[in-house]
Amino acid sequence: MSKNRKMKLYVVMALAMPVLAGACKGKGSTGDKTAPPPQLPVVQLEQKDTSLQESYVASIEAIKNVEIRARVAGFLEKIFVDEGQPVKKGQPLFQISSQEYAAELARCKAALNSAEAEARAAKLEMDRVKILVDKKIITASEYDLSQARVKAAQAKIEEAASLKSNAETKLSYTYIRAPFDGMIDRIPLKTGSLVTEGALLTALSDLQSVYAYFSVSENEYLQYIQLPANKQQESRTVQLTLADGSHYPHEGRIETIEGEIEEGTGSIAFRAKFANPNRVLRHGGTGKVLLNTAMENALLVPQKAVFEIQDKSFVYVVGKDNRVKQRSFVPKTRIADCYIVQSGLLPGDKVVFEGIQSLQEGVAIDPQLVSADSLSLDKG
Numbered sequence: 001m002s003k004n005r006k007m008k009l010y011v012v013m014a015l016a017m018p019v020l021a022g023a024c025k026g027k028g029s030t031g032d033k034t035a036p037p038p039q040l041p042v043v044q045l046e047q048k049d050t051s052l053q054e055s056y057v058a059s060i061e062a063i064k065n066v067e068i069r070a071r072v073a074g075f076l077e078k079i080f081v082d083e084g085q086p087v088k089k090g091q092p093l094f095q096i097s098s099q100e101y102a103a104e105l106a107r108c109k110a111a112l113n114s115a116e117a118e119a120r121a122a123k124l125e126m127d128r129v130k131i132l133v134d135k136k137i138i139t140a141s142e143y144d145l146s147q148a149r150v151k152a153a154q155a156k157i158e159e160a161a162s163l164k165s166n167a168e169t170k171l172s173y174t175y176i177r178a179p180f181d182g183m184i185d186r187i188p189l190k191t192g193s194l195v196t197e198g199a200l201l202t203a204l205s206d207l208q209s210v211y212a213y214f215s216v217s218e219n220e221y222l223q224y225i226q227l228p229a230n231k232q233q234e235s236r237t238v239q240l241t242l243a244d245g246s247h248y249p250h251e252g253r254i255e256t257i258e259g260e261i262e263e264g265t266g267s268i269a270f271r272a273k274f275a276n277p278n279r280v281l282r283h284g285g286t287g288k289v290l291l292n293t294a295m296e297n298a299l300l301v302p303q304k305a306v307f308e309i310q311d312k313s314f315v316y317v318v319g320k321d322n323r324v325k326q327r328s329f330v331p332k333t334r335i336a337d338c339y340i341v342q343s344g345l346l347p348g349d350k351v352v353f354e355g356i357q358s359l360q361e362g363v364a365i366d367p368q369l370v371s372a373d374s375l376s377l378d379k380g
Contacts, residue, residue: 041353042318042367043305045345047297052335053290055241056214058272060285064180064206070195071173072096083187086279087178087204094201098174105167112160119153126150182206183279205283210276212240212252214289215267221257224293231294238272239290242280248287250275299341301329305351306339315345316352316359323364324352 078095081087126146133143185203189195216224227235240248252274261268272289274281305315313331316324329344345351352359353370 037322037364037366038355038358039366039368040355040359041370042350042365043302043353043370045299045301045341045347045349045351047299047347049294049296050298050300050335052293052295052298052333052340054216054220054293054333055288055290056216056270058212058214058240058287058289060281060283060287061211061213062182062205062207062283063209063211063273064182065203065283066179067203068093068176068201070094070096070176070197070199070201072101072170073197074098074100074174074195076189076191076193076195076201079187079191081184081187083184083202085184087182087184089178089180091178092175093178093184094176096174096176096195098171101167101171101174105164105171108160108164108167112157112164115153115156115160119150119157122146122150122153176201178204180204180206181208183282185283207276207279207282210274210281210283212238212272212274212287212289213269214272215262215265215269216291218261218266218268221261221268225257227294235291235293237292239292240272240274241288241290243286248274248280250277252289254291295340299345299347300338301331301341301345301351302353303334303337303339305353305356306331307356313339316356317345318350318352318365318367321364322367323362324359326361 074096076094077097080092080094087093126143126149129138129143129146132138133140182204185205187202188200195201224232224235236254238252238254240250240252242248252272254270254272256271258269258271270289270291301315306313308314312328314326314328317327318324327344327349330342331339332342333340350367350369352365352367359365
């Protein structure tokens with residue numbers, strides 16, 4: 001192709017391009033119309049007085065739980081109770097063979113009687129010697145000797161009486177009674193078993209009320225004790241969720257706080273007391289204690305409005321020009337379907353409540369203000 005012909009072709013193409021561009025523009029002329037901004041629900045943040053509820057794993061313990069152990073050796077002759085049986089204070093529980101202890105007591109009684117007889121004889125001898133001394137028939141040293149014999153006899157009486165008392169005590173240990181009202185635990189031995197001194201016979205739990213022990217962080221502990229006196233009293237009332245997830249019907253009350261913060265975990269133990277009239281709660285059980293802490297002027301943001309980027313929490317805040325802007329904030333804690341704001345957001349801020357997945361920084365929206373009741377924690 002000649003050089004002149006090529007130049008003519010380029011000129012024709014250059015002239016044709018604006019015409020084609022105009023044709024294309026005419027075809028897509030509907031794109032000139034700007035789409036209206038999306039309508040999205042927006043909530044205005046408010047401060048509210050509310051109650052913060054936290055749950056803590058709790059271990060349940062009987063107010064009194066003691067091991068019943070044998071204090072003397074022997075054969076287990078009788079078991080008067082069964083496992084899981086409620087008993088009253090003083091009720092018989094076990095009988096250990098007592099023949100040898102009864103025989104020992106009889107020997108001790110005989111020894112005491114003999115010592116008392118020796119003492120009486122020594123006293124009579126002392127009185128006789130005194131008469132002879134007064135008549136100067138014998139010397140005074142004989143009287144001193146008779147007095148020493150009387151004192152020795154008295155000492156034998158005291159020793160025999162002590163042995164008798166010890167034998168009586170051992171005999172009493174063969175008949176074991178309940179030290180208080182409670183519930184019998186497992187009985188590992190059976191009738192006829194040889195029992196050694198100190199052997200475990202069973203355990204007894206007082207279940208009229210129980211303790212629930214739970215640990216809170218040092219930070220939560222400091223927040224709790226710094227509450228005003230009236231708010232702290234309100235926060236002492238707690239609820240209990242049982243291991244199966246059911247709600248325990250009786251409220252508990254925090255009675256005391258442990259004296260030291262555990263170094264390894266940085267936590268401190270609280271103790272709450274719960275009434276247990278139906279004996280539902282047992283020693284060694286578990287559950288969750290629900291602790292309500294009153295909070296004044298808490299700033300709440302709905303969970304639906306929050307998204308996370310690299311472990312940081314963000315919301316879309318609507319500006320005066322109805323354009324959204326990402327803003328990070330620090331949540332203090334989460335409760336029900338809301339976060340309590342620690343920092344980063346202010347009362348009066350308007351945040352997008354729903355539809356945040358499709359938003360981008362700087363996009364304009366048509367905000368539809370929804371009621372702040374969406375933030376109510378009473379639902380939880």
